[in-house]
Amino acid sequence: MRAIRMTSIAALVVAVSVTSVAPSVAAPVSDQDAMFVKAVHQGNLAEIAAGQDAQENATTSCVRRVGAVLVRDHGKLDADVKTLARKLDLTLPAGPTREQEQELAAVRAKAGSPAYDAAWLKTQDAAHTKTLAMIDHELRTGRNAEVKAAARAARPVVAMHLDMVRGGTCHDVREPATVKAGSGGQFAAASDASLTAGAVGLAGGGILAGLGAAWLIRGRRRSAQDR
Template structure:
């Protein structure tokens, strides 16, 4: 029965494109954990894509290094989420949300210009801020210990990433 509920919630989440902190506040009890796994996975996919893009298009070595760090860290965090999803027979989305894809596309349009690095840093700051809000919501309201533990494990990594891009200034840590 629990697996059916998780699968139903996953389908509803995927269809509705849940990815914002406000959406989590409206998620009924019991679906919080599933919604978190779905949204965190999509955030990981978005950060991996953005990091790979920075490796190709950033003009500064700092942004390229931060991009590399994001790829490595988010691939590891996503592997943990995939393991949780597999244990619950939860199907994960195959791509970032439409909003995340659109934001990356807007940054990519500046590739080869001085504006790329600034746009990339700004987008990463906004994305990591939202992801921290999602993580904190899971820590407060999650009911699945394994999912909440994954959120607690991810929090310092995402917080470090935010510090690396805060204020539109690149800092390699």
């Protein structure tokens, strides 16, 4: 009976250790996740280019300030996207989409006139509305936890940008409470937390499995002695 009891305890411990390891396994990168990462990268490149162009060609200080914010924030966000892409072994496009390039060229054709500012704001309103919808779609349907964490971290920044250009009207620049991106940022922090949790789970599982094996051996020895 003692041998049976010790075997049952050991089996239970091993089962618990396996369960503790399972959550640390990252979800696979789906086609949706991969497309999202690549699209966000291209969007960042397009916004950086648009922001730089506004700083050079806008006729109002408000549009120039918003342009500077886009360059700063999308630069930080894209640094994190590149880090995430390397971790997930995803190849990123070299530049914005052809449509994004054509839109900027059409706005640039109005450089130096009030029409430029109006066209720039209208284009940015549409672009950030589209990006926000893309982020929300990833949060609903994405599978990879790290990609979804990236979307969640970028959302308040994109929403803030949209507020600055909403309706094709330039609004005063409002700084976010924190924009933790670039050099690791929120994306990497979420990834590191996931990896740390996985390491803890593996370590805990190994200890429990070792204890279970020791208890099993001890139980068998006692059983033999009883005989």
